[in-house]
Amino acid sequence: MTAPFIMLVDDEIEFVETIAKRLAKKNINAIKAFAAEECLEKLKAHEDLDVVVLDMKMPGMSGIEALKEIKAASPLVEVIMLTGHATIESAIDAMRLGAYDFLKKPCDFEELVEKVLGATQKKLSHEEKID
Numbered sequence: 001m002t003a004p005f006i007m008l009v010d011d012e013i014e015f016v017e018t019i020a021k022r023l024a025k026k027n028i029n030a031i032k033a034f035a036a037e038e039c040l041e042k043l044k045a046h047e048d049l050d051v052v053v054l055d056m057k058m059p060g061m062s063g064i065e066a067l068k069e070i071k072a073a074s075p076l077v078e079v080i081m082l083t084g085h086a087t088i089e090s091a092i093d094a095m096r097l098g099a100y101d102f103l104k105k106p107c108d109f110e111e112l113v114e115k116v117l118g119a120t121q122k123k124l125s126h127e128e129k130i131d
Helices: 013-025 036-045 063-073 088-096 109-130
Strands: 005-009 029-033 051-055 078-083 101-104
Touching: 005 013, 005 036, 013 029, 013 109, 029 036, 036 051, 036 063, 051 063, 051 109, 063 078, 063 088, 078 088, 078 109, 088 101, 101 109
Parallel strands: 005 029, 005 051, 051 078, 078 101
Antiparallel strands: none
């Protein structure tokens, strides 16, 4: 499997920077966005993205709204939702809208890596079926 190419989206800059550095050590290339609107702009420029790790609560557009936009623009991109305020309802909503999975912050780093690898594999297998 090729190295996953992901986007980290969270308004907590320090969190995004730290996770991106740790992912790089695992051979996972991450671009960063600090708002949902920035994520959607970057998505247009990076059609080869495998996974978006997306915070649920950000100023401006919410993670759920961004999830809908991501899935409309790039249906094959997998989305892992992150939240510090996890509720069963929000998890169910996110999964119904096409999220690959849901992690509560602070998430275990190794669990995040596992989810990113699983989501990347799912995207690649969908692409193979289309080709």
